[in-house]
Amino acid sequence: MKITLSQFAGFCDGVRRAFDIVNNLDEAKTKKPVFVLGSLVHNQDVVDRIEEKGIRKIDMQKFLDAEPGEIGTLIITAHGVGPQIYETAKEKNIELIDTTCPRVIKVQRLAQLYVKKGYSIVLVGDKDHKEVRSIFEWGGEKAAIVSDEDDLARLNLGQTEKIIILSQTTQSKDFLELVHSRLRERYPSVEIMDTICLTTDQRQDEIKKLAAENEAVVVIGGKESANSNRLFEIAKSINEKTVFIERVDQLEDSFLQGAQSVAVTAGASTPDWIIEGVMKRLERL
Ligand code: SF4
Structure with a gap:
């Protein structure tokens, strides 16, 4: 079976930047406790890794209701926030780590x-x-x-x-x-003003081509990830034999039965280690 991996699969620049900033956080210099506003990216594996570093998730309402001193540092994710968050953080003397994608x-x-x-x-x-x-x-x-x-x-x-x-x-x-x-x-x-990110454009254009050229398509991404869902919709509209998975164990052997070629793509919030796992599994199959 021929396996083709999309050249744009996985973390986009904005998500990679956010992940690197959080992953390389200097804990000694960071005001505690540290919270991230929502999920850093729409991927449970990444969320778990962040939690292992002692960074907890907080939702918007809890952040707005927090008493002064309850939050030391707030991480803003690559998706960005509205002006109210910056104002509240200032009022409550909360330090910000802003990873909003440029x-x-x-x-x-x-x-x-x-x-x-x-x-x-x-x-x-x-x-x-x-x-x-x-x-x-x-x-x-x-x-x-x-x-x-x-x-x-x-x-x-x-x-x-x-x-x-x-x-x-x-x-x-x-x-x-x-x-x-x-x-x-x-x-x-x-x-x-077309403000669609070039990465998204390239990913979507490429999957149209790959879905037409291959007998099966595997899209890897979080269920809450907008761009992963879109990749799946595009691929499925062209190639009925398209599957959407978040983790390697969701890929069923039966899905690829009879297929001579498969294309693999992944949304912007899918880490490299998950893509590598899927590729290894496909190679074994
Ligand atoms: S705009 Fe969105 S898709 Fe593009 S690099 Fe930034 S976070 Fe990624």
Whole structure:
């Protein structure tokens, strides 16, 4: 069986940077206790490794409700946060380790900038995703999130409003284009800044090709990882024999029966050690 590993599989630059910062934390110099706001990445293995370092996960509400002194340091994940977190941390004298991906910061800044210029923002992305919430919060009241076609149909902006479309960095290019073309019909002067991360683009383009060229596809990623889910959706739409796994033990032998070639890809939050495990398993099969 021919096995092809995607050249873009695994940690993207932003996630690798966040993981390295946390992994190399100088514990002696870090104000304790240390918390991370949500999961550093959408991968349980990585979350477990972080916990082994004594870094606990905290959710947004608990962070906001924490008494002064309860949190020494807060790690902000690569997905970024809205302005309220920075303000609260300052008020409560909490040190921040900010691993927000520079490309996410760019979209947050664009949201701020366009609001200042009087635009309404249409943010294309999953409304429950941390990155989208963070960009949305920087956009304030002038932002609306479009996650699906229903949201798009419900969007009701004034005909004379200046509108800019921004997107989640891991958004599907096809859906972004669909939103743009539909909005152009209703608001001819709508503008767009394609803020999809190049890594995501390359990964999505490559999986289209690999799914068409191979008899089976294995997508590795966390169930909560937006970009991994998207890779799976794209591959599955092209090649019915596509499976989505988070760990090597979820790969069933029967899945590959009869397949002469398999392509393997992994979302941006999948660590190298999991990809290597899957590759070894496939080679043994
Ligand atoms: S996908 Fe791109 S924007 Fe998102 S964290 Fe990774 S490098 Fe940053």
